Amino acid sequence: MDDFNQDNNKAKLLEEMNENENQNQNENQNQNQNQNEIQIENQIQNENQIKLKHRRKYIALDENEEKFRFPGRFYFILGSEFSERFCYYGIRAILILFLTDELHYSENHATSVYHLFIFAAYFLPLEGALVADSCLGKFKTILYFSVVYLLGGTALSLSALGSPRAWLTFVGLFLIALGTGSIKPNVSSFLGDQLFNVTPRLLSRIFSLFYISINVGSLLSMLVTPIVEKYLSYFYAFGIPVILMFFSVIMFLAGKRSYKIIPPTDKLITKSIKAIFYSCRNKRRAKKAGNYVKKKHWLDWAEDKYGKQLVEDLKTVFHVLIIFVPIPIFWSLYDQSSSRWVLQSKEMDLHIASYEIPAAQVQVLNPLLLMVTIPLFDKVIYPSLRKRGIDLRPLKRMAIGFFLTSLSFVSAGIIQFFIDNNPPKTITFWYQAISYFILSAGETLVSITGLELAYSQSANSMKSIVMALWLLTTAIGNLIVSIIAEASLFSKKHLEYFFYAFLMIVFLFLFILIARKYKYASPDQRSSGNQSKNGKEKNKDVVLDINQVSSIDLNNNNNNSDNDLNKDINEDSMEAKLLKEPKKEEETQDDFNTNTYNSNNDENGENDENDSVENIHNHSYIQKNTENQEIVLEDDENENENQNQNQNQNQNQNQNQNQNQNQNQNENENQIDDDKSVDKDQ
DSSP states (O other): OOOHHHHHHHHHHHHHHHHHHHHHHHHHHHHHHHHHHHHHHHHHHHHOOBBBOOOOSSBBOOSSSOOOOOHHHHHHHHHHHHHHHHHHHHHHHHHHHHHHSSSSHHHHHHHHHHHHHHHHHHHHHHHHHHHHTSSSSSHHHHHHHHHHHHHHHHHHHHHHHOOHHHHHHHHHHHHHHHHHHTTTTHHHHHHEEEEOOOHHHHHHHHHHHHHHHHHHHHHHHHHHHHHHHSOOOOOHHHHHHHHHHHHHHHHHHHHHHGOOOOOOOHHHHHHHHHHHHHHHHHHHHHHHOOOOOSSSSSGGGGGGHHHHHHHHHHHHHHHGGGGGTTHHHHHHHGGGGTTTHHHHHSSSSHHHHHHHOGGGGGGHHHHHHHHHHHHIIIIIIHHHHHHHHHHOOHHHHHHHHOOOOOOOOHHHHHHHHOOOOOOOTOOOOOGGGHHHHHHHHHHHHIIIIIHHHHHHOOGGGGHHHHHHHHHHHHHHHHHHHHHHHTTTTSSHHHHHHOOOOHHHHHHHHHHHHHHOOOOOHHHHHOOOOOOOTTTTOOOOOOOOOHHHTTTTTTTTTTTTTSHHHHHHHHHHHHHHHHSEEEOSEEEOOTTTTTOOOOOTTTGGGGSSSOGGGGGTTTTTOOTTTTHHHHHHHHHHHHHHHHHHHHHHHHHOOOOOOHHHHHHHHHHHHHHHHHHHHHHHOO
């Protein structure tokens, strides 16, 4: 009996020990489950929080995006661009008067030289884009040509010291044109390289500040430099912008350590140019060899070497190029607001009460009036027309804009007629406000609409090239003015104004003929090559690439110091509108035969083009910049993978513990069975 009792006690002890072990294992299992739940919650929180991680300085947002800070490198670029724009527009504001007052050029010759300078400044961005694209990269291109720019400004300022030296003036103007033209297509692109995994809302704020800095710099320069010239001299008036340019170089260079510098990679511009020449050469060779076969498009002859994708994208460029035909004439009229119109102001009564403003300051009316005309069209005119079933599509707007631009020169010609037939300084300069207002309205309809149309109708990969061609239209327009002015075709000034008005009307009719046959490209035709790494199709929205925006002159409209921000608002409005339209294989729109446009959304039509400033660049989430963003995204993905691995390890541990527990239970059961069998034997 004693042995039997001892065996029972042992069995009970074993059972109690097994129960304790089971309890401990269950507790460990519960703890592991709790840890897994905590890890999952942390993972979800990390995914939901808006944190832009980077090993260097990074932009941090809270969940409500109410508090954020910009990286230090952003301020270096911001200050540099502000100073550069101040320099360029400060010099331009007084250049026409310097050529007539100090170098004693005739008005025609001075106008020719002035517009030749603008021609160079808008033609050389092609060179700047090619240099950055093929060899130097953006950072070195901006830095090297900023130094060239600074040397040019210094030469121009010294040419105004003492007795003016024309040769030094021309050296200075050439170096300034080379510098600003080479910088122009690369600055905003370089800014885009510095942004990592940025949300559209924050991107909007960054570029809004960037554009504001540009506009403030150009507007202040047009106010300051004429006053300095009036009360001091041209040497100081040119010298102040040069000092600002010096600070621009220093600030840009100071941020070098914090910049992300991306070397040139794809060389898209160079490749596209080669493809065009190869297509022409290949077609000519086929004709000579006798094996010529007619193809749908002449660019198809480059498909064997450069692939179908690039060829199809290039076709969109030439499709858009046709609407550029009258644009140079528009710029030839518009840019005279800072040359011929300034010379006209010089002959007028410039008094505001007892204060006489400098003649060069009158041109500030253009950017100020643009602040009126842009919201007037976007908030009042377009919505009211849509409510009445009338939709002004882009080509219609541009046609109306061409007419208004012509009308502004009719107004300027009438003013000049009265100036010529009245005593000097008796006609008030306020009459010019009428011409500036009409011109600003025309600019809103032509420049902004034409830019957004060209941008939206081109393939995503070709937008930078289309923007470069848009700048080229400005160069051609100024070259036309330079040639006509140097030829001195008109004995009466007002006749020249009427001539340009008539020339604009002629090209307006040509534009109408083009518009009748123009076919709007659908989103499917514009969105090419949008396949992601995992094989899924990307969003087909027309994407605004920061690096492609770089080709847009942020002050493309010359003295337009507030136009650029609104230009981007209209770009987003245009894109939103195009994306709302149903997709068609071919959408043929006769803009001049259709007077009304019926829509089911007329009641909500006001929203089509009333995007807020916060929505600027909401489509800017960035094709070339994705390489930079993927670095950060990969880091986040790696963290998630590590968390998943840890979670899997914990799960495996739990499984092992469960297996051990089951084994222990089996062993206990076996022991109990053995004890029972021993008892029975006894």
